[in-house]
Structures are given as C-alpha cells and as structure tokens.
Amino acid sequence: MMNEFWSPVILSVKIACISSVLVLVLGILAAKWMRNDKGKKIFLEILFLLPLVLPPSVVGFLLIIIFGHNSPVGKLFTWIFNQPIMFTMGAAVIASTVVAFPLMYQSAKAGFQSIDKDIEDAGRVDGGNEGKVFFYITLPLSLRFIMTGFILSFARAMGEFGATLMFAGNIPGKTQTIPTAVYIAFESGHTRTAWLWVAMMIAISFIMLLIIQVLKDKE
Known part of the structure; x- marks a missing residue:
C-alpha cells in the first residue's frame, strides 16, 4: 500500500525535475533570442505562449498528432528506440515541458529586458565577447527572474494533468503522476x-510560492 502511495509522488518529482531542467535551458535560449524582438517575431512569441491559454486536453491532442504512432516523429522515435513514445515516462516529460515552458520563457525574457544595456556595453568595451557578456553579466543580473521561472515551471510540471493523461496515460508505476492518481x-x-x-x-505548491515571495522581498 505504501509503495502504491509513494510511486506517483516519486514519479511526479522525477518528471518535474527533468522537465524543469529542459525548460530552463530552452527558456533561456528562447528568451535570449527573442530579447531584442521589435515585432518581427510576433507569431513566434504567440506560439511560445500558446500552452498558457490552450486547454490541457488540446495540448495533449496536439502532442498525440505530433508524436503519435503514425506521425513522422513518432515513427522515427520508434525506429530509434524500438518503442513508441506514447504512454511512457518520456511522454509525460514532453507534456510537462510543453506546458511549463511559457513560464520559464516569460521570466527569463523579463529578466534580460530589465538589465541596463549600458552595463553590458561596458563589458563589451572591456574586451568581453557576446558569450562572456551573457554568462558573466546578463545571466547573473537576471538570476532572480530565472530562479522564479524555474520554480514556477517545476510547480507547473508537478501539477500537469490533462495533457499528461491524454499523451502519457495513467499507468501505475510507469506514467501515473499525483494529479492523475488523485483523479x-x-x-x-x-x-x-x-x-x-x-x-x-x-x-x-505553498513552499514553491513561499520561495518566490522570499526572492521578491530581496529586491
């Protein structure tokens, strides 16, 4: 009985950890690329934010279309790994990553845009290339925003239900997370x-939000 109780908890934490790391990297890269957007990438911006407003069932449906058994991506995955992606832990990670990505992206972009460009320009004048300026100036100065985005993404991934249920299913010990187990x-x-x-x-969730509030109080 105890194993049945803790299995969804452990799996949820694993999925949330993996998804949060993926979202952290993808969100920072996307935010860096879109930082100086002057409107030319508006449709891409909307695409990044769509999972925030789409119903989870719609996200799950789209993931099935993209990664399903008969899709090119699904067939490629089956050929490489000798098994379909649907109804696996990998499917749950993908679903959680998709729905959590907008939170990380928005936070990282807000952090980058809050930085005074004169500070970054000073780093360039002192001989720093774009990579050094980004890693030694931009990232440290926007760390609070990035940490907030990471925490929110982790909490969102932990609570993902609709897309996960449709795309990964509810297989005890394999894809059953806390939200699906509660249902x-x-x-x-x-x-x-x-x-x-x-x-x-x-x-x-309370602990995650408390950490965010502590970070805000340190401003």
Whole structure:
C-alpha cells in the first residue's frame, strides 16, 4: 500500500525535475533570442505562449498528432528506440515541458529586458565577447527572474494533468503522476488517499510560492 502511495509522488518529482531542467535551458535560449524582438517575431512569441491559454486536453491532442504512432516523429522515435513514445515516462516529460515552458520563457525574457544595456556595453568595451557578456553579466543580473521561472515551471510540471493523461496515460508505476492518481482515487471512492495526495501537492505548491515571495522581498 505504501509503495502504491509513494510511486506517483516519486514519479511526479522525477518528471518535474527533468522537465524543469529542459525548460530552463530552452527558456533561456528562447528568451535570449527573442530579447531584442521589435515585432518581427510576433507569431513566434504567440506560439511560445500558446500552452498558457490552450486547454490541457488540446495540448495533449496536439502532442498525440505530433508524436503519435503514425506521425513522422513518432515513427522515427520508434525506429530509434524500438518503442513508441506514447504512454511512457518520456511522454509525460514532453507534456510537462510543453506546458511549463511559457513560464520559464516569460521570466527569463523579463529578466534580460530589465538589465541596463549600458552595463553590458561596458563589458563589451572591456574586451568581453557576446558569450562572456551573457554568462558573466546578463545571466547573473537576471538570476532572480530565472530562479522564479524555474520554480514556477517545476510547480507547473508537478501539477500537469490533462495533457499528461491524454499523451502519457495513467499507468501505475510507469506514467501515473499525483494529479492523475488523485483523479482515479476520487473516482474509485478512495477519498482518504486522494486527500493525502492533495495535501502533499498543496504543501509543495505553498513552499514553491513561499520561495518566490522570499526572492521578491530581496529586491
């Protein structure tokens, strides 16, 4: 019984950790690229932010179309790994990454845009190339924004339900996360177990938001 309880918790943490790292890298790269956007990349900006407003079921549907068994990407994955991506932990990671990406992207972009360009220009004058300026000036000065985005992305990945259920399924010990476990437990009449998972999610979310508030107070 204890193993059945902790299995979704452990899996949710694993998926959230992997997704958050992917989102951290992708979000920073995308924000750096879009930082000096003057409107020419408006459609790309909308595409990056779409998962924020689309229903999770729509995101899950689109992931099935893109990565499904009959899609070119799905067939390529099956050929390389000798198994389809759907209904695996990898599918849950992809779903969580997609829905969490906009939060990291927005935070990183806001951090980069808040930096006085004169400071970066001073670094260039002192002989720093674009890479050094970015890693030694831009990133450190926007670290608070990036940490906020990372925490929000982690919390969002932990709480992902709709897209994960459609794309990864609800296989105990394999793809069943806390949100899907709560849904099944409630539907099955196991209210006490559902409450324990809910309490755990509330506690984790509270801690994440508390950390963000502490970071803001340090401004």
